[in-house]
Amino acid sequence: MSSSQPNTRVLSFASDLAEARHVQAEIEAALTAAAFGERDVFAVKLALEEALVNAIKHGNGLDPEKKVHVRYAVSTERFDVCIVDEGPGFNPEEVPDPTAPENLERPCGRGLLLMRHYMNHVEYSDAGRAVQMSKIKK
Amino acid sequence: MTPQPPRRRRLEVEDIGDITVVNFLDKKILDDQNIQVIGEQLLSLVEELGRNKILLNFANVEFLSSAALGKLIVLNRKLNEVGGKLVLCNIDANIYEVFEITKLNKVFKIAKDEQDGLQAF
Numbered sequence: 001m002s003s004s005q006p007n008t009r010v011l012s013f014a015s016d017l018a019e020a021r022h023v024q025a026e027i028e029a030a031l032t033a034a035a036f037g038e039r040d041v042f043a044v045k046l047a048l049e050e051a052l053v054n055a056i057k058h059g060n061g062l063d064p065e066k067k068v069h070v071r072y073a074v075s076t077e078r079f080d081v082c083i084v085d086e087g088p089g090f091n092p093e094e095v096p097d098p099t100a101p102e103n104l105e106r107p108c109g110r111g112l113l114l115m116r117h118y119m120n121h122v123e124y125s126d127a128g129r130a131v132q133m134s135k136i137k138k
Numbered sequence: 139m140t141p142q143p144p145r146r147r148r149l150e151v152e153d154i155g156d157i158t159v160v161n162f163l164d165k166k167i168l169d170d171q172n173i174q175v176i177g178e179q180l181l182s183l184v185e186e187l188g189r190n191k192i193l194l195n196f197a198n199v200e201f202l203s204s205a206a207l208g209k210l211i212v213l214n215r216k217l218n219e220v221g222g223k224l225v226l227c228n229i230d231a232n233i234y235e236v237f238e239i240t241k242l243n244k245v246f247k248i249a250k251d252e253q254d255g256l257q258a259f
Contacts, residue, residue, distance in 0.1 A: 108205075110240050
């Protein structure tokens with residue numbers, strides 16, 4: 001995501017799920033203002049929820065000293081977001097497939113699957129601490 | 139110390155014959171604390187109140203995350219352990235897609251509406 005892109009917002013907040021709600025509400029309002037449809041808004045909301053919970057809980061371990069950094073841009077064609085945590089990172093390739101029969105009844109591990117399904121592009125970098133996601137408006 | 143959130147009621151529970159029908163009061167099943175409370179309240183129906191036929195009505199629910207799915211899996215497992223049954227109904231199309239993507243539509247019995255759900259036991 002280029003920083004020269006119009007309407008790019010950069011923000012950081014403590015590892016607190018209530019703080020994440022403000023960011024989600026702000027992004028939802030921006031998507032609606034850019035005339036994203038109801039299904040696209042649902043898709044982005046769900047992917048954001050999963051990515052932010054991953055950053056706050058699994059990345060930063062709910063440590064209030066650690067922050068989550070979000071950079072996003074909404075245009076009339078697309079939505080791009082980058083979420084970075086300050087945790088130890090992880091290898092997304094090592095997350096077991098939650099749809100495999102032996103994993104179907106595991107109570108967790110579905111966030112990444114949902115992010116990949118609902119967004120057009122999901123890419124991890126910085127040893128799993130940063131996730132970049134994009135959604136092209138339908 | 140972090141203040142404890144109010145443990146407000148998040149479920150509406152009604153018995154129809156020997157079936158316990160549960161309505162969610164939240165439109166969005168999000169937030170760790172809320173999901174934790176919902177999970178505990180659902181499990182207590184089985185563990186403390188001995189209910190073993192549970193119909194979860196999602197009519198009010200517009201949004202849920204994977205953390206909420208985890209609680210449903212735990213409830214389903216608990217009901218299977220005691221020889222009971224869990225049925226879900228009135229799931230919005232967007233949310234049903236989440237069950238399809240995760241293949242949880244193969245794990246849970248999902249009925250169209252409450253009437254169908256009551257017949258599914």
